[in-house]
Amino acid sequence: MRDTRPGPSLASAMPRDHAPSRSAADAGDARTRQTAPALLAWYDRHRRDLPWRARPGERPDPYHVWLSEIMLQQTTVATVGPYYARFLQRWPTVAALAAADLDAVLHAWQGLGYYARARNLHRCAKAVAGEHGGRFPETEEGLLTLPGIGGYTAAAVAAIAFGAKATPVDGNIERVVARLFALETPLPASKPELRRLAGLLTPETRAGDFAQAMMDLGATLCRPKAPLCLACPLTAFCAARAAGIAETLPRRSPKRARPQKHGVVFWIRCPDGAVLLRRRAEEGLLGGLMEFPSTDWREESWSVSAAIKAAPVKADWQALPGVVEHGFTHFDIDLTLLTGEVPARTKLEGVWVKPEDFAGQALPTLMKKVARHALAALQDAPAAPPETGRRKKKASS
Template identity: 60%
Template sequence: MSTRAQQLLDWYDRERRDLPWRMAPGKKADPYKVWMSEIMLQQTTVATVKSYYRDFLQKWPTVQDLAGADLDEVLHAWQGLGYYARARNLHKCASVVTREYNGRFPEEEKRLLELPGIGPYTAAAIASIAFGAKATPVDGNVERVVSRLFQVEEKMPKAKKQLAELASTLTPEKRAGDFAQAMMDLGATVCSPKKAACGICPWMEGCEARLKAEPTDYPKKEAKKPKPTRKAYVFWLTRKDGAVLLRRRPEKGLLGGMMEIPSSEWSEADITKQEALRHSPASALLKELEGGVRHTFTHFHLELTVLSGRVNGNPPVNGVWVLPEDLKDHALPTLMKKVSKHALTTG
């Protein structure tokens, strides 16, 4: 084992974080729990994931339990974690593992990559942490540590390939899973984005960025392009009994499979109220509510104007009618919760 690997593992044995999905030293990790935590942790903080992880395991202790759950129930439990495609793939992957692998996750990276929702990082994390394979999961924490350790000048995201190659040279044959988690811990607690606590870093002596530059200048990044703004009208339609019309979004795409309050298309081009009315799912006399709803996604901002109106009778519609007090029982993404709150307080 290299000196660097031993230094990091010695540090990890002293400083490892106590996390719900992390097994005690010497105990074998459960592939189901490793997979669950890694999917949840994608683009989400550890602090946020902890309670969701515990709730999911309480509801679905095994991969077979999760496979047998209703997708709507899974989506509802996922609310607040964002990126709902992950929840759909979580359910789909559980079904594949149960049906095709008798409830046992495959051990090889190559076969793990064939499962729904599992990419290179997650496959490497499961292979190393759950099965002890020599695999190198590379997330943002690892990229940051490696970029500073080797003082990589190429800018992100072009540097990703180089950083992954450099990271793989560090991974030892033994304790690869512990080493992977140590890299994640080092990036999260010592070699953090805005501060580098070099004085307590096990790799302080050999870090090129510390010796020759400013660690927090790495990884180098391209200037971010400003996010565009899309606009749309959203239709808050109610019946005589006060129930609100909801419909399900297409399975593929943003917020796929989630319930929504119907809207016109989201477009960067301006759209008039008259044009928007053509998208209304039912006929009603609509009034524009004061203010609006603004929400930011990863790649764009969204501004919604809310049109509210009462539908006469009970016309056939593509959707379901839900009483306001029952909205909490449906898998509404944060955006739609903002819309419902605005409509209920303004309308």
């Protein structure tokens, strides 16, 4: 249903005992007072029904709010959905999650990325279950002491789960606020100012609904590209809209190019078909996840002879055709593969796993690509007639 009412008038909201608005400062003051009521009215009509969101009038479950906020860090709603459902079914309470094995949590997190979140999620659950009597702290300061909870998440949980007047500021809200105030300072330098301005907008009550409304607005109308200003409940207050620069905001400082790195993976088989996997270090890139052994990943390319010197075992190495490519946030990588046979399940650092059991391992996407590539190449290679047509790539994970 379309709302055909005119937008709120700036003048009508001015206190009666004040002179009519004449200055930009007055207009800005009107903006800070009128934004929340207008936005909440919009939210009450257009609120999205998300799995972790309490129904109107229902009390939110802090565990649900916290779990969803951790998963949603730098991750889209659509991606999170299935993971959230699986976690909640398997670990219905924070106590259940605290009692889980870290390996099980990492495995359930597989594919969601930023795996430090999963380790901190588990640590946080243990802290809440152990040191806080099974209840989450209800203040920003208290929440901030927990692993994996930073300024954004502390404010989001405090506001959404506990009704505190707190102002979470995520990428959506940064964009909405930058446009509302036509702030042209580029990110990330503008972050403190954006937080301050967002705080000015936050109402005394319904701070949680306000935050979610701002995020909904950013996700559906105040989008990065092609914002739908005509449907926006804040268009009357939006300085960027008035100036015709909404789509260009927020500005961003240029980011440096991502380096290209190279590595060589050792696909080590034993006669029963098992392949060697090892666990990565707990800290850093893909921390705690499983991988196929490889050389260092470096910007200098590897020769086969140099790579073989770095192999974890002696073998008759054979190069597989093709490369596996992958992009991370801050670098791109290509991996080439060497296959080698060992006579038995040699005692090496790692575990022997048959390909049909890979699904039971916490393999990051890069290593799933490696497995798919190796299995396809090994299936094609032995005594295969020369390829004449295009080859279809099959997913085998």
